[in-house]
Every structure is written in C-alpha cells, then in structure tokens.
Amino acid sequence: MAVLTSAPRGTQDLLPDISGKWRFAEEKLLETAALYGFREIRTPVFEHTELFQRGVGDTTDVVQKEMYTFQDKGGRSVTLRPEGTAGVVRAALQHGLLGGALPLRCCYLIPCFRYEKPQAGRLREFHQFGAEVFGPSSPDADAELIAFCAALFERLGITGLSLHINSIGCPACRRRYHEALRAFLAERADRLCGTCRERMEKNPMRVLDCKSPVCQEAVTGAPVMLDYLCEECAGHFSGLRERLDMLGIAYTVDPKIVRGLDYYTKTVFEFVSGAIGAQGTVLGGGRYDGLVEELGGSPTPALGFAMGIERLVMQMESSGCAFPEDRLYDIYLAGMGGAGRREALRLCGDLRQEGVRAGCDCMDRSVKAQMKYADKTGALYAAVLGESELEAGECTLKSLRGGEARTVRLEGLADTVRTLLDENKN
C-alpha cells in the first residue's frame, strides 16, 4: 500500500468541491440550535480513558472493542472520543455549569473516532452534531428536543426520515423486564440461532431484532418493554406522546429501539432513513438521567442526541437538497501584457476589499487560457485589461453566463461589480 499517498483506513478527505456542502449544513445546524437556546461547547478530542469506560459503559461494544486508546508520554491512558456526551458532562461538572441557571443547553460539532470496519455511512473518523440538555425531568423537555431535531431537518430541506421512539425505562423496570424476557426466551432457546442464545444472557433485548427469520418466528409474542415500565416511566412516555401529538410531530413507537450505550434511560429515539444504506440511523438520542451522577455529580436529569454529519449529507443528497452554489470567483480579471497583468493584480485587491470574490492569473497564461480558466471555475464575470482599455481607463466586462460584454470605467470598478452582483441576486 502507498502509505504516503493514501489516507488511513476508514478516514475520508473532504475535498474543496464538497466542503461547501458541509459548511452549509454546519452553519444551518448551529443557526437553528441558537433558535432553540443551544450554545456551542468545545471539549477536547481526547479524554481520560476512564471517562468513557464509566460514562459510555464498560460492557458496551464501543468501549470494549472500538476505542482508539493509547498511552501518552506521561504514562496516562487517553482515548480519542468515540462520542460527544461524556466529554460534555465532564466539562459541565468540572466547571460547575450545573450549578448555574438550568436548564443548561449546549451543542457541539465534532469529529469522533471508533475503530470499526468501514462501510457505507460508517467511518473510523466521523463527525457528529449533538446537543445536550441538563436539568429537566419533564417530558416537555423530551418533546422539545425532538421538535428541535425535526426543525433541523426541515430547515436543511431534508425529507424521507421517519421518527421512531421508545422507552427503555429506568434501571428498576429494565431489570424486571429482562427477567421476564429471559424466562420467555429460555423456553424457546432451542429454536434460536447460536448468536441469539449467547445474547440471551448478556443483552436479551437484542434477540428481539435478530434478522434471522427463525428467531423472528420464535420471538413472536415476547414480552414488550413498554408493558414493564414502572408507573413513573410509563407516565413519562405517555406524556411524551401526548406532547408530540400536540406539536404535530409524526412518529412510530418502535419497541425494538435499544441504544447500545449504557447511559440511556426512559426515552430513546431515532430518525431513520431508508435511502442511504444499512447504516440508516441519521440521528439517535434519548434521556440519560443517571449519567451525571455516575460521573460524580449530584443527580441531574438530562437528555440529548447526536447526528452523523456524513449520513446527514448523504441524506441531503438523496433528498435532492438545494445546496448553495460555492463559486470560486465572482469576477476574473484577465490581464494582457505587463501593465495589464499588474493592473489586474491591483484591482483584485480593491474588489476583494469590497467583498467581491476576485481572481487573476498567476501562471503567465494567454488571455485565451485565462478566459477558459475563468469559465471552468464558474466565474460570473470576466474583465479583460488590455493596452487600449488601460489607456482609456476602462476594461471590457463580460458576463460568462450570458456572453454580453460592455465597456466599463476602471475607476469605481468594485462598486460597479458589487451593484451587478446585487442585481443578479434578485
């Protein structure tokens, strides 16, 4: 393998031609977040390994086999963050944020790292937009958070996602449910596939969405988590549904949603796409009322979500979103001869100062080649600066979209172009 000329497995370069799409999405996300009261928080890319072991959960796949963990030169074990929530909670505790005005709402746009086998929509370095809310225990907060997610998609012009919700209860009702489910499965163990027989003990809920038709068959009529919720959890869940109905947010209750991170309690939800491959979960989140305490804070209810930016952009492409044009130049100045070239360079500075994207040749190319280049880059206008024009203090301004040309004074060129661009916008 060409080590020097190929990126590490599971990583991706964001080339200039598409970085604009990402920036468009990111700006839209942050802007919408502000509307909902979220401000950005930035935490380190790596944290103490223990944070994730405690926060995400020692028994999860993420912690057990997917973390980028290494010793730094001081002998500390640090880990590239595999998700965003743990670091945010840590920062909130470290700086006493939870002692301030609650609810505390913050969001983030970050790279995350998981050592997985790459696949469509799944990379080893991937990017998340996430948001967390600390303080409220009421389902009002759950509904508002989900409404926020829906607004993000709507404002990005994304269609084709469906919302699935579920409640996995609190630790107490989950324990009761697991017992009942294990008992049910034990009676049918002989009809389950090998992996499911193993899963029965460790994580019986996973058996429920085994893809094997045999297991599906054997599992029909299995107890449902929702029937085992304690009074409080059940009330919370029906409260959430009422509010979603009230807000006009469509959803389906999907008892199969089981988050693979230990910290989730009560509400869990996903926005799922059918159009971007097997890794169709664009956004996933839920409540994690026990996490703050688990990490050493005083008990604080909390909830949040994260979405995968790679998957988000895939979905935007598949739903035909209108990305803004990311053009290199508004105007390209083609200079001829020494004087013309120098004048082009000087004028570019003026134009840029006026906020006009301007460019000129620095490759000693012929006027023809300069024009070709201008056209290829998608410039709106080209101006030719030749001897005769310069003598007259003018240049030829040509539209590269229509083709019409006119003669324009060099003096005040920036204003002229600015005006043309503004007219063009409308």
Next chain:
RNA sequence: GUGGGUAUGGCGCAGUUGGUUAGCGCGCCAGGUUGUGGCCCUGGAGGCCGUGGGUUCGAGUCCCACUAUCCACCCCA
C-alpha cells in the same frame, strides 16, 4: 471480528480462448484568432495494469497469498 464483490493513467471504463509498442471517454496542458470562455478540430503530458509469489517460451489476462476498497452482518451517528 465474520461473509461476499472489486482492484488497469486524476475520474469512469474496454481489454476478446494468456502472444509483439496497454486503449477509449471525461479531465488536464498547448495550439487552431499579433487581444478573449462555453461548441468544434489538432497535438501533448500522464499507467512498473493494487503488492508479492507461482504456472508458462510468454500474464493486465490463469492460480495462491497479502493489502486496499465497496457492500452486508454486528454495532452505532
């Protein structure tokens, strides 16, 4: 970690039952207009045919291994 597909210039592909200098489209560069884009024409640069073995007089073409990549399981965003 487990399966399956694929690996030929920057990108997308052809390469017939293994046989002389590996092609095509797009892109790139230059020219066709002593000073001008998009169409067209001409020319040019660019590939040890993923890597390493093997079979053979001879391999891009057959066999094996490795690596990468894609898709799926698993898991998650």
